[in-house]
Amino acid sequence: MNTPTGIGMIYNIALNPYFDLHPDTLNYIELTPDILLQDKGPGQPGRFIQVAKEWEMIRSLAQRWPMVAHHIGFSLGSADYFDQEYLDNVLRLHEEFGFHWHSDHLSYSKLIQGETPEYNTCLALPVPYDNESLEMIAAKIRLIREAVGTPFFIENNVYFTEIPDEELTEPEFLKNLCRESGCGLLLDLHNVYVNSRNFGFNPYDFVDALDLGTVQEIHIAGGNEAAGIYLDSHSGPCPEEVWQLLDYVLPRCTQIRGITFEVDESYIPEVGFESVASQLNKARNIWNKHKTPQHVA
Amino acid sequence: MSLKSFQEALAEIITSPLTGQAYHKDPLLLEQKYNLTERERERLLDMIRQKGMKANYMLYQMNRLTPLSMLMAYTLKIISPQLMPLLHEFWKTYPRTSFQFRDEVGFFSAFLRQKIADGTLDLPYLEDVLCIDDALNDIRFDTGEQSYVNDEFFTLHPLARIVHLTYDATALVETMVTYNPALPQPEVPVAPGYYVLYYNGRLRCYAVDTPTAMALIEKRPVEDIPEELVDEEILI
Numbered sequence: 397m398n399t400p401t402g403i404g405m406i407y408n409i410a411l412n413p414y415f416d417l418h419p420d421t422l423n424y425i426e427l428t429p430d431i432l433l434q435d436k437g438p439g440q441p442g443r444f445i446q447v448a449k450e451w452e453m454i455r456s457l458a459q460r461w462p463m464v465a466h467h468i469g470f471s472l473g474s475a476d477y478f479d480q481e482y483l484d485n486v487l488r489l490h491e492e493f494g495f496h497w498h499s500d501h502l503s504y505s506k507l508i509q510g511e512t513p514e515y516n517t518c519l520a521l522p523v524p525y526d527n528e529s530l531e532m533i534a535a536k537i538r539l540i541r542e543a544v545g546t547p548f549f550i551e552n553n554v555y556f557t558e559i560p561d562e563e564l565t566e567p568e569f570l571k572n573l574c575r576e577s578g579c580g581l582l583l584d585l586h587n588v589y590v591n592s593r594n595f596g597f598n599p600y601d602f603v604d605a606l607d608l609g610t611v612q613e614i615h616i617a618g619g620n621e622a623a624g625i626y627l628d629s630h631s632g633p634c635p636e637e638v639w640q641l642l643d644y645v646l647p648r649c650t651q652i653r654g655i656t657f658e659v660d661e662s663y664i665p666e667v668g669f670e671s672v673a674s675q676l677n678k679a680r681n682i683w684n685k686h687k688t689p690q691h692v693a
Numbered sequence: 694m695s696l697k698s699f700q701e702a703l704a705e706i707i708t709s710p711l712t713g714q715a716y717h718k719d720p721l722l723l724e725q726k727y728n729l730t731e732r733e734r735e736r737l738l739d740m741i742r743q744k745g746m747k748a749n750y751m752l753y754q755m756n757r758l759t760p761l762s763m764l765m766a767y768t769l770k771i772i773s774p775q776l777m778p779l780l781h782e783f784w785k786t787y788p789r790t791s792f793q794f795r796d797e798v799g800f801f802s803a804f805l806r807q808k809i810a811d812g813t814l815d816l817p818y819l820e821d822v823l824c825i826d827d828a829l830n831d832i833r834f835d836t837g838e839q840s841y842v843n844d845e846f847f848t849l850h851p852l853a854r855i856v857h858l859t860y861d862a863t864a865l866v867e868t869m870v871t872y873n874p875a876l877p878q879p880e881v882p883v884a885p886g887y888y889v890l891y892y893n894g895r896l897r898c899y900a901v902d903t904p905t906a907m908a909l910i911e912k913r914p915v916e917d918i919p920e921e922l923v924d925e926e927i928l929i
Contacts, residue, residue, distance in 0.1 A: 434834065448836075507697075516791055519753045524696070560736055561735070625748040627752070
């Protein structure tokens with residue numbers, strides 16, 4: 397199957413009926429395997445368990461669409477941590493589903509402290525944009541890329557507190573990380589919008605400071621405000637500012653493979669399938685406007 | 694080691710505004726607990742003062758509440774008058790979690806059961822409702838590893854569990870659908886005994902006598918086979 401280009405969506409269980417209702421809105425499906433796995437913990441025999449009925453659905457979708465994997469469990473930003481068993485399980489899934497690319501986030505969520513077993517921070521936390529973090533994360537990505545053998549992308553983070561006195565700006569860090577590790581950038585435009593709104597910077601200046609030639613996938617989503625902070629809740633349609641940003645950035649992303657819409661399953665009943673289809677169609681219109689001959693979808 | 698220590702400290706800070714405030718008030722506590730450089734210490738203290746730290750506290754709590762609200766809905770209705778104090782005590786008791794939903798609901802159930810046993814938590818129907826939620830989660834997370842199939846005699850369907858309740862199971866579940874602790878407590882018939890709960894997205898409850906329940910639990914042949922359970926294909 398050719399590497400997919402075009403419009404995709406992150407899978408969740410609430411979307412199951414969608415795939416028969418609006419199949420033409422999708423060129424690929426992005427799967428976060430972690431949400432459909434039970435993890436018994438490091439060192440446990442048969443550590444990762446697939447719940448049969450949910451994976452049957454994934455297998456049937458994989459017959460119809462190319463699949464890509466968007467992980468949340470590498471915890472690339474965690475210092476002194478690399479979960480080889482997690483990578484081994486990714487390789488097993490890759491063998492079965494033939495993911496066209498893999499990605500994970502520029503953050504950390506797992507730690508081992510003292511004698512305690514691995515624990516989860518329950519919130520993806522930012523890493524300092526320092527050279528120490530850069531070298532540590534780049535080494536892990538090189539290891540994953542070598543093992544998996546398909547492209548690997550790193551997603552820019554959403555954060556609610558800034559780490560002061562960093563050695564690099566976020567665009568510098570992302571640029572250097574892509575160069576040092578050989579990975580691509582998964583540019584989450586909603587994350588950029590969230591950060592720009594909460595910290596009062598210009599999102600266009602931010603994307604202009606990136607090396608957009610490294611962007612291979614774009615995420616779009618919606619959010620909402622709570623307690624004076626704008627959140628990346630994936631709660632529904634993309635804000636108009638994100639569409640404008642997409643229209644601005646897309647023609648500059650010369651290596652782009654896909655635009656992926658994210659919506660949280662808890663909001664699906666409220667949002668409705670028609671609205672999801674309308675978001676994907678809107679993304680496709682922008683895609684069609686800017687696609688070049690190398691983008692075949 | 695230092696970056697790791699910084700990350701551990703930040704992970705601890707976001708768990709509670711009280712933790713952040715304590716470190717803000719006495720930065721020496723940070724130094725005593727974590728192996729930080731001066732820059733890392735200053736970074737953390739700055740972050741604690743930022744407006745966005747409230748979002749971190751809120752998101753941490755929302756994330757930890759999500760599996761409970763999704764998978765222990767009946768229990769949360771019963772404890773809703775004391776929800777926040779109980780949650781804060783739970784998070785303090787179980788500060789480190791794998792964040793696997795199965796583990797998280799298991800920890801919360803164990804926490805509530807301990808409080809019931811200690812006599813520090815006494816709410817109407819709680820013990821029974823907790824039994825029902827635990828059984829449902831056992832079915833939801835059943836990976837087939839424990840499935841028991843026997844060609845010689847009837848066994849329980851993999852989507853069924855046996856529980857012992859004080860109140861009539863069907864009446865209790867129906868009550869829970871509209872239960873509001875702010876309203877006068879609804880009457881649920883007392884009917885102590887064993888019940889089979891069958892859940893395939895919809896919950897059905899069947900009373901069974903003690904010998905039948907014990908035989909099914911101990912995976913022995915049932916002597917007096919309940920026809921209804923065979924007809925409904927709950928005994929297979």
